[in-house]
Amino acid sequence: MKGNLTIVGLGPGPSSQITQEVEFALMQATDIVGYGPYVARAATADAVLHASDNRVELERAHHALDLAAAGRRVVVASSGDPGVFAMAAAVFEALEHRPADHGLDIHVLPGVTAMLAAAARVGAPLGHDFCAINLSDNLKPWALIEKRLRLAAEADFAMAFYNPRSAARPHQFAAALDILRDVCGVARFIVFARAVGSAEERIEVSTLGAATAEMADMRTLVILGSSTTRRAGRFLYTPRSAP
Amino acid sequence: MKGNLTIVGLGPGPSSQITQEVEFALMQATDIVGYGPYVARAATADAVLHASDNRVELERAHHALDLAAAGRRVVVASSGDPGVFAMAAAVFEALEHRPADHGLDIHVLPGVTAMLAAAARVGAPLGHDFCAINLSDNLKPWALIEKRLRLAAEADFAMAFYNPRSAARPHQFAAALDILRDVCGVARFIVFARAVGSAEERIEVSTLGAATAEMADMRTLVILGSSTTRRAGRFLYTPRSAP
Numbered sequence: 168m169k170g171n172l173t174i175v176g177l178g179p180g181p182s183s184q185i186t187q188e189v190e191f192a193l194m195q196a197t198d199i200v201g202y203g204p205y206v207a208r209a210a211t212a213d214a215v216l217h218a219s220d221n222r223v224e225l226e227r228a229h230h231a232l233d234l235a236a237a238g239r240r241v242v243v244a245s246s247g248d249p250g251v252f253a254m255a256a257a258v259f260e261a262l263e264h265r266p267a268d269h270g271l272d273i274h275v276l277p278g279v280t281a282m283l284a285a286a287a288r289v290g291a292p293l294g295h296d297f298c299a300i301n302l303s304d305n306l307k308p309w310a311l312i313e314k315r316l317r318l319a320a321e322a323d324f325a326m327a328f329y330n331p332r333s334a335a336r337p338h339q340f341a342a343a344l345d346i347l348r349d350v351c352g353v354a355r356f357i358v359f360a361r362a363v364g365s366a367e368e369r370i371e372v373s374t375l376g377a378a379t380a381e382m383a384d385m386r387t388l389v390i391l392g393s394s395t396t397r398r399a400g401r402f403l404y405t406p407r408s409a410p
Numbered sequence: 411m412k413g414n415l416t417i418v419g420l421g422p423g424p425s426s427q428i429t430q431e432v433e434f435a436l437m438q439a440t441d442i443v444g445y446g447p448y449v450a451r452a453a454t455a456d457a458v459l460h461a462s463d464n465r466v467e468l469e470r471a472h473h474a475l476d477l478a479a480a481g482r483r484v485v486v487a488s489s490g491d492p493g494v495f496a497m498a499a500a501v502f503e504a505l506e507h508r509p510a511d512h513g514l515d516i517h518v519l520p521g522v523t524a525m526l527a528a529a530a531r532v533g534a535p536l537g538h539d540f541c542a543i544n545l546s547d548n549l550k551p552w553a554l555i556e557k558r559l560r561l562a563a564e565a566d567f568a569m570a571f572y573n574p575r576s577a578a579r580p581h582q583f584a585a586a587l588d589i590l591r592d593v594c595g596v597a598r599f600i601v602f603a604r605a606v607g608s609a610e611e612r613i614e615v616s617t618l619g620a621a622t623a624e625m626a627d628m629r630t631l632v633i634l635g636s637s638t639t640r641r642a643g644r645f646l647y648t649p650r651s652a653p
Contacts, residue, residue, distance in 0.1 A: 250535075
């Protein structure tokens with residue numbers, strides 16, 4: 168039997184934001200691999216579920232490749248889009264060191280990543296050039312994050328921040344806000360979008376002057392406007408044109 | 411009758427990459443407004459279709475708001491995600507100048523934007539921090555684009571370029587490649603993803619040293635790797651960790 172591996176994005180939360188091709192891949196799967204809460208969302212009647220803890224991405228990727236190499240039809244389930252701070256990069260990192268498996272049938276199916284769902288809730292804050300930065304320093308030095316924040320602010324990008332704040336390093340998001348205030352000023356719009364699409368969704372539109380680190384946790388997607396981001400009624404948008 | 415306006419993303423092309431909530435919005439619509447090819451993709455049996463030319467985004471937005479204000483259930487259809495270089499920002503720009511319509515029932519439904527679909531085709535080149543830049547200078551000065559390219563390269567972002575090249579300004583994409591070669595060097599990976607998801611799809615993985623402006627047209631989404639982007643078998647990915 169010839170196995171395969173499909174790395175899918177479940178979108179930000181609601182099943183109505185899953186694409187049809189991802190649903191189809193799940194229906195075909197013999198095995199669904201992923202972080203526990205995502206496997207629970209992806210579960211089908213037929214598939215064997217392989218739920219694992221957070222922060223074991225590489226082990227999980229090897230496990231999925233093992234299953235596919237053994238002939239199973241494996242789906243690796245990510246929240247949002249699998250290519251944005253999610254499982255696709257981990258699977259290819261594992262694959263790189265397994266040359267015997269380079270011929271495996273592997274596909275990535277995109278999804279709606281959190282920043283797009285959060286942006287849609289408030290209007291169109293990412294309507295002009297923007298960047299996406301993972302604020303977690305689990306896998307990169309904090310100095311690199313600070314450098315990127317300064318350069319992105321100087322480039323006047325709108326910005327989306329993933330994983331803004333954890334219990335283990337609560338001070339770092341405060342430091343990030345200080346840098347952004349320094350370069351962008353206190354009037355800049357900032358959006359805290361928590362648990363978008365879920366029953367616990369909470370969206371807060373604020374400014375850098377009023378923002379505090381406590382307004383974010385690990386379930387929050389933060390969007391910072393560019394210098395041109397403005398209000399239109401109850402919405403926030405970044406115009407298509409720049410001066 | 412109370413009208414409403416829903417700005418939806420159809421995804422990059424195939425109907426299998428549309429979310430369920432967007433399909434549902436289309437089924438409810440009395441009117442579908444958009445650029446001709448997108449309206450054709452979104453068409454339903456019941457809706458009145460309002461197809462318009464490219465580059466009339468603001469007029470189209472006012473037309474959609476007029477229809478909603480008159481009590482129609484209007485869908486504005488964008489390709490990809492409506493908030494990324496698409497119609498959502500145009501609708502809010504029009505809305506800003508129509509205070510009488512600020513109470514209208516308006517929603518944005520996200521979609522799979524082109525860079526996520528293109529990235530999925532080659533692996534996970536946006537697996538670490540990245541930015542998205544519209545290379546068209548229709549609505550912003552070229553000098554700002556050059557400045558953003560240099561700062562983004564200095565920040566070592568992976569980059570996705572929308573609208574890289576038009577017949578009207580073929581020299582500009584060549585100038586962009588020169589800037590990127592200057593900062594990133596010739597070995598940097600670059601991906602040309604044309605018409606992703608369609609029958610004419612063509613994906614080319616190259617390097618800045620070998621890349622020429624002719625490898626892109628207006629249907630191409632270009633992805634530049636960061637300094638850490640590497641191969642895993644036939645795939646390209648940007649590792650989750652950075653030194």
